[in-house]
Amino acid sequence: MATDEDLMRAVAAGNGDALERLCHRYERPLYQFLVRHIGDSDAEDLHQETWLRVVRHAPRFDPNRRFSTWLFQIAVNLCRDWHRRPPPMPIDPEIADRAERDTSEAASATIDLERLLRALPEPQRAVVLLRLYHDFSEEDAAEILNCARGTVKSRLHYALERLARTVKTEDTHSQ
Amino acid sequence: MTHDADRACTALRLATLRGGVLDARATEHLAGCRRCAHEHEGLHALGGRLRMLAPEPPTSLMRRTLDTAAPALAINAGHVAWRPLVRAIGAALLPLPAIVITSAYALRALYGLLATVLPETLSLYLVLNYAGLLALCAALTYGAVPLLAARQARLTHEVAHG
Numbered sequence: 149m150a151t152d153e154d155l156m157r158a159v160a161a162g163n164g165d166a167l168e169r170l171c172h173r174y175e176r177p178l179y180q181f182l183v184r185h186i187g188d189s190d191a192e193d194l195h196q197e198t199w200l201r202v203v204r205h206a207p208r209f210d211p212n213r214r215f216s217t218w219l220f221q222i223a224v225n226l227c228r229d230w231h232r233r234p235p236p237m238p239i240d241p242e243i244a245d246r247a248e249r250d251t252s253e254a255a256s257a258t259i260d261l262e263r264l265l266r267a268l269p270e271p272q273r274a275v276v277l278l279r280l281y282h283d284f285s286e287e288d289a290a291e292i293l294n295c296a297r298g299t300v301k302s303r304l305h306y307a308l309e310r311l312a313r314t315v316k317t318e319d320t321h322s323q
Numbered sequence: 324m325t326h327d328a329d330r331a332c333t334a335l336r337l338a339t340l341r342g343g344v345l346d347a348r349a350t351e352h353l354a355g356c357r358r359c360a361h362e363h364e365g366l367h368a369l370g371g372r373l374r375m376l377a378p379e380p381p382t383s384l385m386r387r388t389l390d391t392a393a394p395a396l397a398i399n400a401g402h403v404a405w406r407p408l409v410r411a412i413g414a415a416l417l418p419l420p421a422i423v424i425t426s427a428y429a430l431r432a433l434y435g436l437l438a439t440v441l442p443e444t445l446s447l448y449l450v451l452n453y454a455g456l457l458a459l460c461a462a463l464t465y466g467a468v469p470l471l472a473a474r475q476a477r478l479t480h481e482v483a484h485g
Contacts, residue, residue, distance in 0.1 A: 162400020167392060171385055179380035192384055196391045203395040207402065261376050264369075280340055280373070305329060308336040315365035 152215035160206040171199060174219055177282055181220065184277050185227045187262060194230060198223045220282070221292045224274055231270050264314060272307035275300055328356070335359050340370035404476050411472035415465060422461070430454055 150158075150166075152173070158166030178198060182191040201222050209218065265273055274293060278284040279300075290297045331352045336359070338349050345353065353359050430450055437446035 159396070160399055161403045162396050162398075164389070164393070164396055167396060168385075168389060171388055175380050175385055175388075179384065180377055183378045184376065188378060191378075192381065192387075195380070195384060196388045199388045199392050200395055203392045203399065206399060261372055265373075279337065301330075301333075304337070305333045308333055308340070311340075311369065312336060312362040312366055315362060315369050 153211040156206055156209050156215055157211060159203060160209065167199075167203060170202075170215070174216070178219065178223060181223060181277055181282060182227070184262075184265060184281065185223075185273060186230050187266070190230060194223070194226050197226055201226075214288070217284070217288050217291050220278065220284070221294070224292055227274070228270065264311070267314065268307050268310060272303045272310070275303040276307045276311075279304055332356060332359055336362075336366060339363060339366045340373065342367075342370050342374060404473075407476045407479070408469055408472045411468055411475075415468045419465075426454075426457055430457075 150169070152170060155166040155170045159170065175195075179191060179195050182194050182198075186194065198219070202219060205222075209215075265276070268276060271293070275289055278289045278292060279286075284292065286297050286300050289300045293300065331348075335345070335349045335352050335356075338345055353363060430453065433453070434446055434450040437449060441449075
């Protein structure tokens with residue numbers, strides 16, 4: 149089976165089949181990372197933008213690096229840019245009301261979790277998502293986030309402490 | 324709280340959120356740390372909820388992604404096709420100054436030799452004729468370089484992509 153790095157060489161040469169195979173391997177984890185990071189409103193756009201950048205920068209990809217860390221590095225950078233964007237235009241209140249009425253119990257639980265993740269500062273959220281959901285090692289997370297391994301450790305520590313505090317607060321409120 | 328204890332708390336929290344069975348070290352820490360014991364159940368439940376937050380990508384997303392990337396992919400393919408062409412032309416042009424200088428010296432020497440036995444005008448005529456012939460040969464050779472390189476690139480591409 150061709151490795152990700154072999155497929156990237158083929159993508160750099162303009163091979164569409166290689167891109168499709170890479171997309172197939174990473175579509176789900178990448179999409180889930182983006183949804184958990186920025187919510188599902190713009191995740192599809194960012195997903196497409198990530199792959200577009202992969203193709204554009206494929207000729208400069210260093211095959212000695214791991215493709216997965218490179219891919220998530222692009223995604224993290226795009227998420228950072230997304231967070232820096234000005235907030236969207238206010239939507240029609242009538243549409244917002246209708247959307248609110250349509251919200252089921254399951255959806256509200258999801259929104260609750262998303263709110264919990266969103267409450268974390270962006271750098272901490274990225275570390276939690278990479279370490280918790282995508283099983284990246286501390287070294288890989290540090291490479292993706294372009295920071296020191298110690299920074300990854302401390303961000304993870306503060307993020308988990310924050311989550312634990314939130315859980316405790318929720319427990320106290322529910323009692 | 325010590326730095327080591329902090330690290331143990333973080334490791335336990337991460338393991339709890341990930342779910343599954345805790346290893347011996349984490350279990351030992353859980354038994355001895357009041358703070359971790361207090362938050363363990365809540366974190367365990369939160370981990371379960373977080374793992375369920377696994378949205379599936381829409382079925383059409385892959386097709387749309389590939390369609391979006393198609394022009395960039397075509398550019399990559401174009402660059403690959405141009406690269407051997409540029410390399411071949413570059414390699415062919417590299418010795419050109421040396422060829423021109425050597426030819427100029429050779430023609431001057433030839434003119435000098437002919438002028439000793441023939442009238443100057445006739446010698447000049449013969450040398451210029453010869454120089455024209457050389458220039459034509461060089462033009463034909465250099466004109467064929469991009470054509471041959473393009474053919475070679477096409478054959479290589481056909482072998483690589485079937």
